[in-house]
Amino acid sequence: MSSLNLDDFSDLIERPDSGTRRDAEERRERLTVPPGSLGRLDELGEWLAAAQGAVPVKALKQPRVVLFAGDHGVASLDVSGRPAGSAHRLVRAALEGESPVAVLARLADVPVRIVDAGLDCDPSLLPDEVVRHRVRRGSGRIDIEDALTATEAEMAVRLGMAIADEEADSGTDLVVLGDLSVGGTTAAATLIAALCGTDASVVTGRGGAGIDDLAWMRKCAAVRDALRRARPVLGDQLELLATVGGADLAAMTGFLLQSAVRRMPVILDGVVSAACALVGQRAAFRAPDWWLAGQLSGEPAQAKALDRMALNPLLDQGVTVGEGSGALLALPLVRAAAALAAELPEKAAEAAEEEPAEPVTTE
Secondary structure (H helix, E strand, O other): OOOOOHHHHHHHOOOOOHHHHHHHHHHHHHEOOOOOOOOHHHHHHHHHHHHHOOOOOOOOOOEEEEEEEEEEHHHHHOOOOOOOOOHHHHHHHHHOOOOHHHHHHHHHOOOEEEEEEEOOOOHHHOOHHHHOOOOOOOEOOOOOOOOOOHHHHHHHHHHHHHHHHHHHHOOOOEEEEEEEEEOHHHHHHHHHHHHHOOOHHHHOOOOOOOOOHHHHHHHHHHHHHHHHHHHHHOOOHHHHHHHHOOHHHHHHHHHHHHHHHOOOOEEEOOHHHHHHHHHHHHHOOOHHHHEEEOEOOOOHHHHHHHHHHOOOOOEOOOOOOOOOHHHHHHHHHHHHHHHHHHHOOEHHHHHHHHOOOOOOOOO
16 A cells, blocks of 8 residues: 555645735836736746745746656557657767757756656666666556556655755756656556546647657557556546556656645646646646646647646647757746846836936025
């Protein structure tokens, strides 16, 4: 019997400070730039102020990209554009600076942290700081077997919680969250279909690597079969992650929930992070208030999950590569919102500067 109950997070997570948000809104009314003229950047600045509990909002000084890596057994059904068990190649490319997320991270001057939760490779292929957290080697084939044991699912969630604590303790003030997985979108689609009560064909997309029509039909069948196994365990989020999730998805879910506990904002990337967020919302309804949807990836399951959580994506550039890339593209917008909210002058201050000093008279 697991000692971890995800429903307990509901009592631990509070909403961002509504009083601070009201103060931020009132300050926005006093700025020299007309209200509404900055569009959604106003809303972002107010959200950040509430998350930080500070008016004016503070600049983002230590954002970080955190990527959870894992392989999924369902990829052996040829439902992905990449070979089964090849997620370690994505990790290696990111480490060597040769992947989209690595290029964008360099451009934004943001460090990248990669956590191996369930890669299916020899640990010697990657640095120890990446592989030392691994819960198991690859996750089970969810159409016919559980992704994880109950013990492994708890270990994975606690791993994500520990990583969130490490980031919060080190001063990270915002996280760009993504995944490096093969087969992960199939597991994510299954989770979202189960939690939203929809059929496999409604949520099944073509993944970050892109697949042809035959592979899409195989993926639909895999999601359909996994859904049959997911529906009986919908009442227990931890069991759901063990049944049709995977080590990386369970770790991401733990990370998201603990980040909300620690009041650390997170930008979500694609369908995998959206699926984990949806599981997190099921456990703690206030948790999505700490998350931003970075981008719309084109995956139908992601759109359904974001709609369920009432999260409006910041960008829609057709980026399907995953790896946190789309969310990282949204980071400059969040930084810009913080800078504008913090640095634009107020009308009163401007008027005081322009008003001439009263003449001094002597009798």
